[in-house]
Amino acid sequence: MFDARPAVEIGEAMVRGLMGLAVSDDDLDPRERRFLEINHELLEIPVPLDDLKPATPAEVAAIVTSPEHRRDLMQRLVVMTALDEVIHPEELRLLRLYAAAMDVDEPAVDAMQRLVEGRKRLVALDVARGGGRVRQAISEWQGRGDEGRRLGGVWKLARTLLGGADKRLAERYRRLAEFPQGSLGRAFYEHCMANGYGLPGERGGTPERLIFHDLGHILADYPTDTFGEVQMGGFESGYMGEDGFSATLLVLLSFHLGVDSDAGGTTTHGAFNLDRYMRAFQRGKAMKLDLRAWDPWPFMDRPIAQVRAFLEIPPP
The missing domain is CATH 1.10.3680 (TerB-like)
Structure with a gap:
């Protein structure tokens, strides 16, 4: 888009x-x-x-x-x-x-049809199970992060299906706590601890191939609250190219149209701020690569500002 x-x-x-x-x-x-x-x-x-x-x-x-x-x-x-x-x-x-x-x-048209029919739970199941366009969102986009619990169903499913114990991998990520203050690796470790996310390699922790989302939060400097996640949707839509609409659709459903992918969770309406979204999209579009295909480890000990400059991420 x-x-x-x-x-x-x-x-x-x-x-x-x-x-x-x-x-x-x-x-x-x-x-x-x-x-x-x-x-x-x-x-x-x-x-x-x-x-x-x-x-x-x-x-x-x-x-x-x-x-x-x-x-x-x-x-x-x-x-x-x-x-x-x-x-x-x-x-x-x-x-x-x-x-x-x-x-x-x-396929997003079918999701809109279900909303007209008042079948939000079916749309929510699409989000949680990965059906229709949202199935592409999970396979192409490879997960979304906790989304401040608003996309809890998707994230819990991803953790359940993809998160397994690997002691060596977990120890590698735990060592990020010893990296210099202000480095990407230290910020990633602190981000996971602050938000209650398990580390890659820990049972039920963040699968390693999904960490691009949390690294994106750090690099783009967007919080994990509702409005921050909408901006992350724009940012990821920008750098994901043809796959990007999946990110846009997920934040529209979950943060603007009140689709709750986690039964009993809190629904959110009206959080899709166009100007914030578009600025985030333009920042993602300006990047020189797709974070899903990027190996962050050579950059984990570098200052965040240096990594942003390498990736050509514009200021907010």
Whole structure:
């Protein structure tokens, strides 16, 4: 998502399509308006936003013909549908019309359908079990961190399935407590201790292949509260490329639409702040590599600021 830099005519059609979806419930929420402004700016549309008219799915599909641009637009449409915290039946109907007109199979549409039907628990099970698009989120994105307990179901599942005892590995991570203050390794150890996360190698601890998320918290300097996790979703969406929409969808479901993946947990609504998310996305996009494919160990003894500079992470 947000990767498209199409010709002006195509970008204009994309914005007009987003506009058509936003006003389909006869109400333009301020957050929907802000998303239109962001897309208008990102796509560099010369025509003033208020001079554009909503377009139909058929009109948009006739202009937006590239599979890449269509997939990108479909993901933006899903975000637009969720921004006012209510999935309206008319929005869902239009979302399906767009998917059909552009021949895009976007599993997130099914999650929106379940929300319209009031079946939040099924969506929550998708999150916890890894179904649909969220299954891709777990396999591609490889886990999310504790998420301040809001994504507890996903994280507990990942720990259960992937976290096993390995004394040698656990000892390697425990030695990070002896690393210099201010180093990446020492910060990682203290982050895990402060948040109650088991270390890699400890039974039930963080699987080693999932530590990129917690390292990301340290490198991006985002807290583990609700708003910090939304920013982490943007940051990870930025550096994950085509996989990034999975991160966006998970934070939308868990922190904006009140989907509780951990039965009995606390649900969260309305935490998806577009401007914070977009700034975090741009920071992730500017990085020179994907943290999932990065070996942090050669950098564990280095100052955090030095590692940020190496990875080309812009300031907040």
